[in-house]
Amino acid sequence: MSAHAINDRRHGQTTLAHFFFAFVRGPCKLLSSGAWGERCRLAKFGGECIHSDFHICEDAGRMGNHVASELPKSCDVENLWLCERASVVMAKFSVLLFLREQWTVLVVTGTNVGLGFEAAVHLAKLKPKRLLLTTRDEAKCKQAKQDVEQCSVTNNIEAWPLELGSFDSVRKFADRIESEGFPINAFIANASIATFTYAKTQDGWETTLQVNYLSTALLSILMLPHLIKSTTASDTARLVIVASDAHFRANKLKGVANWPSILGKLNDEEYCTASVMKNRYELSKLLQVMFVREPASRLPNPTPVSVTSINPGFCHSRLTRSVESNLVMKLMVHVGKALLARTTEMGSRALMHPAVEPSERDRHGRYMSCVEVAEESDYALSEEGKEISRRLWEETIEILAKIDPRVNQIISQHLLAR
Numbered sequence: 166m167s168a169h170a171i172n173d174r175r176h177g178q179t180t181l182a183h184f185f186f187a188f189v190r191g192p193c194k195l196l197s198s199g200a201w202g203e204r205c206r207l208a209k210f211g212g213e214c215i216h217s218d219f220h221i222c223e224d225a226g227r228m229g230n231h232v233a234s235e236l237p238k239s240c241d242v243e244n245l246w247l248c249e250r251a252s253v254v255m256a257k258f259s260v261l262l263f264l265r266e267q268w269t270v271l272v273v274t275g276t277n278v279g280l281g282f283e284a285a286v287h288l289a290k291l292k293p294k295r296l297l298l299t300t301r302d303e304a305k306c307k308q309a310k311q312d313v314e315q316c317s318v319t320n321n322i323e324a325w326p327l328e329l330g331s332f333d334s335v336r337k338f339a340d341r342i343e344s345e346g347f348p349i350n351a352f353i354a355n356a357s358i359a360t361f362t363y364a365k366t367q368d369g370w371e372t373t374l375q376v377n378y379l380s381t382a383l384l385s386i387l388m389l390p391h392l393i394k395s396t397t398a399s400d401t402a403r404l405v406i407v408a409s410d411a412h413f414r415a416n417k418l419k420g421v422a423n424w425p426s427i428l429g430k431l432n433d434e435e436y437c438t439a440s441v442m443k444n445r446y447e448l449s450k451l452l453q454v455m456f457v458r459e460p461a462s463r464l465p466n467p468t469p470v471s472v473t474s475i476n477p478g479f480c481h482s483r484l485t486r487s488v489e490s491n492l493v494m495k496l497m498v499h500v501g502k503a504l505l506a507r508t509t510e511m512g513s514r515a516l517m518h519p520a521v522e523p524s525e526r527d528r529h530g531r532y533m534s535c536v537e538v539a540e541e542s543d544y545a546l547s548e549e550g551k552e553i554s555r556r557l558w559e560e561t562i563e564i565l566a567k568i569d570p571r572v573n574q575i576i577s578q579h580l581l582a583r
């Protein structure tokens with residue numbers, strides 16, 4: 166068992182984020198000095214202990230100077246991990262800092278079920294100033310709001326409709342955010358689909374390509390000014406795109422160098438044979454991982470927004486509902502989930518982590534797997550992968566700029582030319 170010493174004097178979200186980090190990292194013994202009983206209260210998330218292997222040693226002794234020898238013998242310490250902010254442990258309490266940390270505005274997409282729902286419940290328990298959830302329609306919004314409020318014992322959540330299969334819906338969502346003019350501290354682009362079926366949206370794009378990639382990219386760009394607005398010298402806004410380790414299984418795009426347009430080809434019904442569509446979800450996740458690198462490399466340094474793609478790991482959720490119409494797939498999915506899948510709640514912690522945990526600038530532009538910075542697939546990192554990323558960015562911006570003129574304005578105002 167490893168010990169994670171949470172040694173942060175601050176209250177509220179930052180401290181909770183550290184606790185969360187400890188939970189995500191697995192069984193841990195949490196140490197808190199006796200004088201800081203408050204940490205023990207905070208550790209009990211909404212009154213309940215959310216990790217069964219989570220212990221609090223109120224008598225852990227004075228930790229101010231991080232001296233391991235000061236720890237009581239009773240603590241089974243193999244590895245003392247001191248959080249990054251331990252150095253500010255004796256800092257003065259700042260009312261302004263406290264208020265800013267408590268008053269965050271968080272947005273999560275795709276929250277009626279699955280990882281998005283569980284992440285929304287956790288975020289609601291942080292009692293942010295504003296928690297905005299999205300689902301595909303008003304009825305699901307009403308239900309998601311009610312369910313999240315019930316599970317988190319809160320009552321000030323908002324839910325707005327956002328259908329990623331429609332650029333019009335994405336534009337309307339962005340208009341509404343703009344008209345209210347509020348800054349966003351963290352935006353978690355979680356919503357995605359997995360299907361083997363080729364179907365076109367009303368905008369003429371293959372559905373997975375539009376929902377998982379084009380609309381997610383449009384949304385990310387339209388949210389940049391609102392994220393930038395919330396950034397301060399010490400806290401950077403976060404844009405989190407929920408990708409997947411499925412991107413490792415994305416097939417290589419054979420002959421891509423000769424395709425006049427990558428997105429045009431991927432949208433072409435003739436190209437999208439059954440075997441291509443069987444790999445479409447994986448490919449869409451590769452496109453998301455590649456997308457993240459591009460705005461990240463064009464934002465100024467230090468960045469006003471930390472852009473990250475994440476993999477929550479294999480989890481129970483509704484994601485496979487469409488592919489389960491195939492009986493063989495259904496069997497494989499059920500056996501695989503029974504043997505390997507994490508609970509939806511456990512997976513949701515990977516969404517929470519980059520949205521609330523400090524060191525956001527260290528994660529900027531990176532792919533994170535199960536709360537740690539990880540390498541993208543060899544294909545994404547290869548010279549061909551880099552060239553595809555670059556071409557994709559250019560094509561994507563060209564397409565999105567026709568859909569919404571704000572795209573070019575945002576890019577020229579906030580991103581650097583490369």
Ligand SMILES: NC(=O)c1ccc[n+]([C@@H]2O[C@H](COP(=O)([O-])OP(=O)(O)OC[C@H]3O[C@@H](n4cnc5c(N)ncnc54)[C@H](OP(=O)(O)O)[C@@H]3O)[C@@H](O)[C@H]2O)c1
Nearest residue numbers: 275276279280328329330355356357409479480482483484
């Ligand atoms: N579960 C896993 O093992 C796993 C592993 C790696 C990565 N991920 C990623 O985690 C994220 C969440 O997936 P999940 O497993 O929680 O799946 P899920 O249970 O199917 O939830 C997906 C969410 O996205 C929404 N959504 C789907 N299509 C949409 C559209 N056109 N417009 C707006 N919202 C839409 C769904 O709404 P409806 O219910 O209305 O369709 C739902 O709220 C996805 O990005 C997925 O790729 C999941």
